[in-house]
Amino acid sequence: MRTNPERRQALLDAAIEVLADDGARGLTFRAVDKQAGVPAGTASNYFANRDDLLIQVGGRFYERVHPGDEALARLGEDPKNREAIVELLTETVARLTAFRTGYLALLELRLEATRRPELQTMLTERVRADLDMNIATHLESGLPGDATAVRLLYLSLNWLILERLTLPGIFTDAESRALVRAAVERAIPAEG
Known part of the structure; x- marks a missing residue:
């Protein structure tokens, strides 16, 4: 797993936008990559699976508010x-x-x-x-x-x-x- 904290944060912020726009069913690594404007496959290098992404998005929301x-x-x-x-x-x-x-x-x-x-x-x-x-x-x-x-x-x-x-x-x-x-x-x- 990649550890660049700024990139991880940007991917989580992009995931927040995807969740808000497309709901949980629309939250895919591909959608997060597209929202973040990064190459395809980037999110999958930072999160073990979709559950990991969901859990980390929850934590990121609370950091931001x-x-x-x-x-x-x-x-x-x-x-x-x-x-x-x-x-x-x-x-x-x-x-x-x-x-x-x-x-x-x-x-x-x-x-x-x-x-x-x-x-x-x-x-x-x-x-x-x-x-x-x-x-x-x-x-x-x-x-x-x-x-x-x-x-x-x-x-x-x-x-x-x-x-x-x-x-x-x-x-x-x-x-x-x-x-x-x-x-x-x-x-x-x-x-x-």
Whole structure:
């Protein structure tokens, strides 16, 4: 297997585009090579098989959508401020909505995971780790609300992102921002 990290990353990014455009059935080494603009056979030199490619694409998606340190640092500025959570989650919805192909590719991976146990295991572990990190960050920040509040926000905002990407006429940007605020205000009680 080839190890050029930049080439591997480019192939994984191309695979994300193929998944978003053509679905899991359209994800072939040939399609990835074509999308990446590399010679035929290149992807097969980097990935052992299609399952390996699918699993690595899942990991690449999460690399690309992880919030930056600046966004996370805003949470620590005033640990009792729900407004910081509203801003971070509004930014998260906007960032994921802007990475339309990535999120659509993730949806394809989730569907494919219902038929591929290794992919399901990887995605489950990754999402669980992400959720656990979000819960720990929230609780450590001193914000009001508990682990259940974080889980409810995770579920509601993921569905909001899904609506924005698959049926973009449902909610405008302003409506989305208002829904994020309402979700935070309902899930995390104000300090009393």
